[in-house]
Amino acid sequence: MESITDIDDLRAAIRARRARGDSIGFVPTMGALHGGHMGLAAVARQRVACVVMSIFVNPLQFGPAEDFDAYPRPRDADVAAAHAGGVDILFFPTADAMYPAGRAVAISAGDLDSRWEGAARPGHFSGVLTVVAKLFHLVAPDVAFFGQKDIQQVTLIRAMVRDLDFPIALVIVPTVRDADGLALSSRNAYLSPEERRAAVAVPRALRAMLAAWRARGVTDAGMLEALGREVLGATPGVAIEYVGVAEPDRLEPVSAVASGSVAMIAVRVGRTRLIDNVIFDRETRGP
Numbered sequence: 001m002e003s004i005t006d007i008d009d010l011r012a013a014i015r016a017r018r019a020r021g022d023s024i025g026f027v028p029t030m031g032a033l034h035g036g037h038m039g040l041a042a043v044a045r046q047r048v049a050c051v052v053m054s055i056f057v058n059p060l061q062f063g064p065a066e067d068f069d070a071y072p073r074p075r076d077a078d079v080a081a082a083h084a085g086g087v088d089i090l091f092f093p094t095a096d097a098m099y100p101a102g103r104a105v106a107i108s109a110g111d112l113d114s115r116w117e118g119a120a121r122p123g124h125f126s127g128v129l130t131v132v133a134k135l136f137h138l139v140a141p142d143v144a145f146f147g148q149k150d151i152q153q154v155t156l157i158r159a160m161v162r163d164l165d166f167p168i169a170l171v172i173v174p175t176v177r178d179a180d181g182l183a184l185s186s187r188n189a190y191l192s193p194e195e196r197r198a199a200v201a202v203p204r205a206l207r208a209m210l211a212a213w214r215a216r217g218v219t220d221a222g223m224l225e226a227l228g229r230e231v232l233g234a235t236p237g238v239a240i241e242y243v244g245v246a247e248p249d250r251l252e253p254v255s256a257v258a259s260g261s262v263a264m265i266a267v268r269v270g271r272t273r274l275i276d277n278v279i280f281d282r283e284t285r286g287p
């Protein structure tokens, strides 16, 4: 595995891979690698000849009161995990290289940013899209891999790729979960053992919503949201930010659930903010 911090070195390494005919797959991350990231790398490994992973804790996507400083940065463990996961090129840019002084242009997320995570975290998606666009230009992959867990991020990146004509195919990989259903997230590391137990209310609520639709044919979004809130509310220490049901393309709220609709939850457990979602379908195992 090549470990690279310099942008010119990255471009040279990718040129060399292209020259020998390799297809390029890209897994962008903020590090603190866990099974979810490694799942993306594993899917990439099967699809392309050269897997590029970036690790960059992107300051643009954190609000002033958010956890940019506290965000875990276990560099040695990340290098070892990327190596073990079959990554060919690990790109670790510095903030100065990514955002030289005098930076004036950013990508706006438009009205897809106005609800759910966009409403809770103003400016977050503009920061995500700006860094992802930059990384797409630097890596110029054939395929990029993202996790379903950040479903609004996926929706916005899909829209950016379409609207700005990036010649990149996107592969969305199902959420990887612990045995009790909790979605893997770098932020799970913030949870105390007691909070970790309480956090399982999130997949439990999504499971209840999915089961009500599948087994009892409940399609009324209001009823399903109320059910999700009831399950979350039964667990002390879980503060609900939103429980919503939306269509999959723009994540606009729906009143009746159909196959492909998405249930989304955001909560706070202690000081930790957790998000998760499930797609209403008949087949997948669910959370």
Ligand code: PAF
Residues within 6 Å of the ligand: 028, 029, 030, 056, 058, 061, 128, 131, 132, 150, 153
């Ligand atoms: O999903 C993430 O880890 C980040 O939002 C991403 C896509 C790497 C951009 O910083």
